[in-house]
Amino acid sequence: MGKKRAVGADEPTTTSPLDLKTLIREHSLFFDQLVELIPARFFLPNSSSDKPWFPGLSKSQKKKVKTQTRENILKSRRDRLDPTRPTSTLDLLKKSLDEERDSSSDEEDDEDEAVEEEEEEEEKEVVKAQSMALSTDERPVTYEELRERLRRRIEELSAGRNTRPESKLKQERKKEMKNKKKVKVQTKRNQENNKEKEDASAGNTGKRKRDDGNDANISKNNKKKNKVEEPTDITYGQVRIDGKENKKRKKKLSKEKELERAKRLEEVKKDPEKGKKVSWKAAVSKAAGEKVHDDPKLLKQSIKREKKRQEKNKQKWRERKETVAKAKAEKQSKRSENIKERIHQKKMRKIEKREKKLMRPGFEGRNEA
Amino acid sequence: MARWRDRRRQRAVVKTQVAKNKKQPGVDQVTGGKIPKSFVFARGKLPGPLKQLELDLRKLMLPYTALKLKEKKRNNLKDFLNVAGPMGVTHFLMISNPKSIPYLRVARTPQGPTLTFQIKEYALAADIAKSQPKYRCTPELFKNSPLIVLSGFGGGGQHLKLTTIMFQNIFPAIDINSVKLSSCQRIVLLNYNAEERLIDFRHYSIRLQPVGVSKRIRRIVQTHQVPDLRNLQDVSEFLTKAGYGSESEGDDEAATVSLPTDVDRVNKASNKSAVRLQEIGPRLTLRLVKVEEGLCSGNVIFDEFDTSSVYSVEKETDREAAEDSEKETSEDEPADSAED
Numbered sequence: 001m002g003k004k005r006a007v008g009a010d011e012p013t014t015t016s017p018l019d020l021k022t023l024i025r026e027h028s029l030f031f032d033q034l035v036e037l038i039p040a041r042f043f044l045p046n047s048s049s050d051k052p053w054f055p056g057l058s059k060s061q062k063k064k065v066k067t068q069t070r071e072n073i074l075k076s077r078r079d080r081l082d083p084t085r086p087t088s089t090l091d092l093l094k095k096s097l098d099e100e101r102d103s104s105s106d107e108e109d110d111e112d113e114a115v116e117e118e119e120e121e122e123e124k125e126v127v128k129a130q131s132m133a134l135s136t137d138e139r140p141v142t143y144e145e146l147r148e149r150l151r152r153r154i155e156e157l158s159a160g161r162n163t164r165p166e167s168k169l170k171q172e173r174k175k176e177m178k179n180k181k182k183v184k185v186q187t188k189r190n191q192e193n194n195k196e197k198e199d200a201s202a203g204n205t206g207k208r209k210r211d212d213g214n215d216a217n218i219s220k221n222n223k224k225k226n227k228v229e230e231p232t233d234i235t236y237g238q239v240r241i242d243g244k245e246n247k248k249r250k251k252k253l254s255k256e257k258e259l260e261r262a263k264r265l266e267e268v269k270k271d272p273e274k275g276k277k278v279s280w281k282a283a284v285s286k287a288a289g290e291k292v293h294d295d296p297k298l299l300k301q302s303i304k305r306e307k308k309r310q311e312k313n314k315q316k317w318r319e320r321k322e323t324v325a326k327a328k329a330e331k332q333s334k335r336s337e338n339i340k341e342r343i344h345q346k347k348m349r350k351i352e353k354r355e356k357k358l359m360r361p362g363f364e365g366r367n368e369a
Numbered sequence: 370m371a372r373w374r375d376r377r378r379q380r381a382v383v384k385t386q387v388a389k390n391k392k393q394p395g396v397d398q399v400t401g402g403k404i405p406k407s408f409v410f411a412r413g414k415l416p417g418p419l420k421q422l423e424l425d426l427r428k429l430m431l432p433y434t435a436l437k438l439k440e441k442k443r444n445n446l447k448d449f450l451n452v453a454g455p456m457g458v459t460h461f462l463m464i465s466n467p468k469s470i471p472y473l474r475v476a477r478t479p480q481g482p483t484l485t486f487q488i489k490e491y492a493l494a495a496d497i498a499k500s501q502p503k504y505r506c507t508p509e510l511f512k513n514s515p516l517i518v519l520s521g522f523g524g525g526g527q528h529l530k531l532t533t534i535m536f537q538n539i540f541p542a543i544d545i546n547s548v549k550l551s552s553c554q555r556i557v558l559l560n561y562n563a564e565e566r567l568i569d570f571r572h573y574s575i576r577l578q579p580v581g582v583s584k585r586i587r588r589i590v591q592t593h594q595v596p597d598l599r600n601l602q603d604v605s606e607f608l609t610k611a612g613y614g615s616e617s618e619g620d621d622e623a624a625t626v627s628l629p630t631d632v633d634r635v636n637k638a639s640n641k642s643a644v645r646l647q648e649i650g651p652r653l654t655l656r657l658v659k660v661e662e663g664l665c666s667g668n669v670i671f672d673e674f675d676t677s678s679v680y681s682v683e684k685e686t687d688r689e690a691a692e693d694s695e696k697e698t699s700e701d702e703p704a705d706s707a708e709d
Contacts, residue, residue, distance in 0.1 A: 233523025238542035
């Protein structure tokens, strides 16, 4: 029953100044720790002037204020991570107290201030030391170990990666084999190539899917120590570089002229050399899709067809004209007939009218005298 | 009641008909040129693998070809020609097997030249698929026509020039200014081997991979799937385990390009990407045997084997040899006379 009292009673009886100091110090440390737990914006007295008031502002003002708040947020974020600036509640509290002291009264004792400041600093240091002690006790178990693990893993990987000497040899050997083969083929090709190389490159409608295809080739060449010529006679598929290229408008000869030309060509073809040239040229242009009219039989057929078509058209035209004329004539005759009829009818009606008077019952007839 | 049901059925029938009549464009909207279309068919009876090759070639020529072309025994070349005209088909690819030697004939429809190739060796797409561990072939690949690259055709002879022009015109032209990089997904390579006079025909799919990004990170970005971190101790392990790019990156420096535009989510403009080719489709080794002026008719203007034709490679070399020998004799004579 008296336990509680006894516990409480014992402590305050020892009132030596040192013990009191330590007691006070302990209490203050405890309260400081409590204060540290509370975030600064709740603990410190908030000056109402700092609060932004948005609703009553105009648009431009609102924008300004909003940018300001954004900047403030960024600034506070940066400051939080800045080690030199104080951000803990305790520090901020101290700061605000200092400011108050400076602003309100400059007449306080400097000594007292200094003493107080020193004490506070000491306390802060103690607190920090304690916290550090707490943290460093735990961290070596996790942080250092993690570091070690990472270091070990990196070493392992780098060791694994350094198998390149062997693989590099293999790759080099492969390249040498390729080069040897290419040199063989190239020497043979170059003999044949020299004539037709220009033709090939001229006919090369050169699209490259890769923008730096040229660069790639050059780099590849530089890589190879033998400096073997890459097969430069690479042709690609059809490409259109410009949207509207100049379409060669070939003069269209009339079919008869074409026929004559074709007949001439046929004779030329019988000649071995020139004929060869002509037939190859024709084959190449046909393969490219251009229409080559060099078969006299087909040309004759087409001429015949065209003639027939013309005949047919002529006939159709004639028939049309006929029918039109006929229809016109018919209509005209019908019309004139109708008019005649009308006149006739008119006359008849008049006669009838006249005669009606004379058709009285008992009338013997007109006196035709 | 019955009438209403019939009406419904009628409407359904009409819908499918409408869907079938979707026409392919005859003229390229961008370039303004005519889009070349092709028919791939067989002449005569083919054995199993060759039939499969025909189907593979048809797939290769998509989208501008008749995928489900049905040919009957009684169909002649004339029948095909008659159909080709109104449909705007420009090329015929014909596979035949006379005397058990497979031939491929490429011809331009109306009156065009015919190139006859002897198929020395071929590998089907199915075989290539089985030989690769990771075969990637989606139907989306075949929605655009392939690019074509010919190599080694520069030197020697009109027949090679004709072959290049022929193959260049089988696939539609590309307008550089307005082509979408994501639509260039396939490529056909033709390589001429001058020593053996053989043409290698290969068909690849193009894939762009960003350079400098590790595989795992790329996978996350592309597939949006959360990775499995079960066996890892730390997130840093996940990032560092992948290594710095793949092992083969050192090789492919030449095959990287900087893209002019965005292609995918992953490949962005003015970033370096590596071009990866994976083989799909059939593999052929061809030898040009004959060139005729007409469609499987007309003058033979090039013949590989026969020396009595208008033009042949052997004849040319013989002529050259004869000229050389003449020169030698003429040189010897004055020398002898001088000595004498």
